[in-house]
Amino acid sequence: MRVLLIHQNFPGQFRHIAASWAGRPGWQVLGLGRESAPGLPGISCIRYRLHRPPNREQHHYLRQMEQAVLHGQAVARALLGLKAQGYRPDIVIAHPGWGETLYLKDVYPDARLIHFCEWFYRNQEADWAFDPEFPSTFDDRARVRTWNALHTLNLENCDAGVSPTRWQHSRHPAAYRDKIAVIHEGIETEGLAPDPEARLTLKDGTSLRAGDPVITYVARNLEPYRGFHVFMRALELIQRRHKRCHALIVGGDEVSYGKRPKDAPNWREKMLREVSLDPARTHFLGKLPYDVYRKVLQVSAAHVYLTYPFVLSWSMLEAMASGCLLIASRTEPVQEVVRHGENGVLADFFDREAIAARTVEALEAPADFAGLRERARIETSRRYCRVEAVARFGAFLDVEGNAPVARADSAEVAAAAGGAFPG
Structure with a gap:
């Protein structure tokens, strides 16, 4: 099983699944991140670099999209190089928020693509309209709506998605929620405990x-x-x-x-x-x-x-x-x-x-x-410990390591992954 994990700050939220899957017999785990990504010991990481900065004169509604295109282009170049060397991932798990996977399916159309669906912006009922001390302007709201073009493309491109909490899942458009499971990425709880002598x-x-x-x-x-x-x-x-x-x-x-x-x-x-x-x-x-x-x-x-x-x-x-x-x-x-x-x-x-x-x-x-x-x-x-996260993420994949393309109901997706975390 060849697994490609893409995160501009690799390993990012994929630290625990990367470490666990790299130790499985017959599994090959490869990371891909920006040149500044810290990487993870024991896991090979390919690093990419943007070929130019965004245009300073770009309309500010479109700056994030231009950033995304530059990231997607850089990743596509790296993937084309890997493909020329014979590398073919079976499954790709990626944080798409910076645009890295915009062109992944053009390079590897048969790879199963799972996105980490962290956030979808809303002008109402979320962060932008929350604090009256810092009211949003029409310009802010227009800019946020334009930003979501990237996130909508990401939802359209992926075969399935994973969102850490039910709240984050609920922010995504209803049309795409049935392809997103609720699975937290896990935290390192083993080293955290009270110490009365601290x-x-x-x-x-x-x-x-x-x-x-x-x-x-x-x-x-x-x-x-x-x-x-x-x-x-x-x-x-x-x-x-x-x-x-x-x-x-x-x-x-x-x-x-x-x-x-x-x-x-x-x-x-x-x-x-x-x-x-x-x-x-x-x-x-x-x-x-x-x-x-x-x-x-x-x-x-x-x-x-x-x-x-x-x-x-x-x-x-x-x-x-x-x-x-x-x-x-x-x-x-x-x-x-x-x-x-x-x-x-x-x-x-x-x-x-x-x-x-x-x-x-x-x-x-x-x-x-x-x-x-x-x-x-x-x-x-x-x-929310890493052991639970790895187990739930693993259950989200079928025995061949393929992500389900979609489910009829998001609750079924969460149940297939071990269920959403109760609150």
């Missing part, structure tokens, strides 16, 4: 340990899509009410989603201008090595996770696997996993008062929330 010493000499009143917040980058602006406003209230708590804030100053602030270099600096925080108890840690990140979660007394109605973050699941008490936004992707009062605490995304109150309660009476922590770790996070 201790973290910061660069300024501050030493924190499990049991201390520590608030944690994690995002790839600190920005409104992950509720950073709301968290900072809530933190101001928390520090006024709890004089000993410390906040550990993990994330970079770049932009993963949305836009940069107009009046500051980044959202961290903008929010520090707006709120009044105790600098001795507010620790911006940037992006961390995994071992340090794990310690941050282990010393957490209250982990705040906020998000727009958008892609669910791995960090929320990793926090639950680490035994954190989750204080999270009552938004669709979160509510698929977190049940208020059972495995976490929910508050309205915009309600800084409620977020602050729930956090202070957690800091002052940690024993009252022990059951929630345990259920989050034992009953919830394990559904």
